[in-house]
Amino acid sequence: MRFVTGPLHLLLTMPPRFWAAFFVAVTAGCASGPPDTPYAAFRQADDLANTFLASLPGVYAKQLSGNLEMRNMTSRIDLPPGWEGTTGGEPGKLLEIVVLEGKLTVGDLQLASGGYAYVPPGSIGFNMSTDSGARIMYYLDDVDQLAMIQSPIILDARLVEWQQTGTPGVTVKDLRNDPGNGARTWLMRISPGASIPWQASSADREGYLVTGQYQHSECVFGEILTAPYTPGGYFNRPANTVNGGPESIATTESIWVLRERTAGAERITDACR
Numbered sequence: 001m002r003f004v005t006g007p008l009h010l011l012l013t014m015p016p017r018f019w020a021a022f023f024v025a026v027t028a029g030c031a032s033g034p035p036d037t038p039y040a041a042f043r044q045a046d047d048l049a050n051t052f053l054a055s056l057p058g059v060y061a062k063q064l065s066g067n068l069e070m071r072n073m074t075s076r077i078d079l080p081p082g083w084e085g086t087t088g089g090e091p092g093k094l095l096e097i098v099v100l101e102g103k104l105t106v107g108d109l110q111l112a113s114g115g116y117a118y119v120p121p122g123s124i125g126f127n128m129s130t131d132s133g134a135r136i137m138y139y140l141d142d143v144d145q146l147a148m149i150q151s152p153i154i155l156d157a158r159l160v161e162w163q164q165t166g167t168p169g170v171t172v173k174d175l176r177n178d179p180g181n182g183a184r185t186w187l188m189r190i191s192p193g194a195s196i197p198w199q200a201s202s203a204d205r206e207g208y209l210v211t212g213q214y215q216h217s218e219c220v221f222g223e224i225l226t227a228p229y230t231p232g233g234y235f236n237r238p239a240n241t242v243n244g245g246p247e248s249i250a251t252t253e254s255i256w257v258l259r260e261r262t263a264g265a266e267r268i269t270d271a272c273r
Helices: 007-012 016-030
Strands: 041-042 058-066 072-079 084-086 095-100 104-106 107-111 116-119 127-131 133-144 153-157 170-177 185-191 199-201 205-213 214-220 223-229 233-237 252-259 266-268
Touching: 041 058, 041 223, 058 205, 058 233, 072 252, 095 214, 095 252, 107 153, 116 170, 214 233
Parallel strands: none
Antiparallel strands: 041 233, 058 072, 072 133, 084 127, 095 116, 095 133, 104 107, 104 127, 116 153, 170 185, 185 252, 199 266, 205 233, 205 252, 214 223
16 A cells, blocks of 8 residues: 655645635635626626727727717727828717827827827817827817817827826826816826825726726625736726725826716715715
8 A cells, every 4th residue: 555645645634624715715816807886897898709890991999988979988999000080070969089099190199108189069170190090089079068079189198298286106197188078188107105095086087098907896786896907908987986995006007098078076085885
């Protein structure tokens, strides 16, 4: 008779509580996907199927949120090298474009990462082209009669200064801030190690992580759900949803594109509740 010795022998003599803990650890490690939330959070654009937009022929889009039938949507679009076209859009809709990667010429202005274009309803739009390819955010939305900005915008975000916020290590750069309805599109930069407090906005807010590594917490029915964001991560958070907290922290410098369709007042709270 041979007796088992060595590392295998040690494993076979482990008590039941070891194997119970081992099973929990293994099953937790095998769990796939982000935490389940009743709204879009921890969504990764690269995991979504490609769709096609009639307004931008010949390109691939990742629809992050919205209603295709109603022609309201937030999409990430890859424009191939040598692409030429127009801003597209839909009759009676407003259009926003934010450059994520590469360079895109809109009208007569070449935009790099963070560059912005706004096409209000009734505008004829702009010609667009890219020599080496570009990745953009493409927002198509309903018209708000309270909006006061009625002229097109083409903005080189490199010419806009970062502004301090009330949170250390967090700066912002407005791309559009409508004084009529409060609609706002902006960039947020979070320094490594900076943390976002528990907070909630009175408006729906969506965000896309452009660069960096970032971890965030959502407060869902009093439960804290925490997961990492990598570039391409997206959320679409309903108004008055508490999020943030001490575990919401940037491990590397992180830049977000954020957007609210109506004026949002932000409140700080002391806990997930």
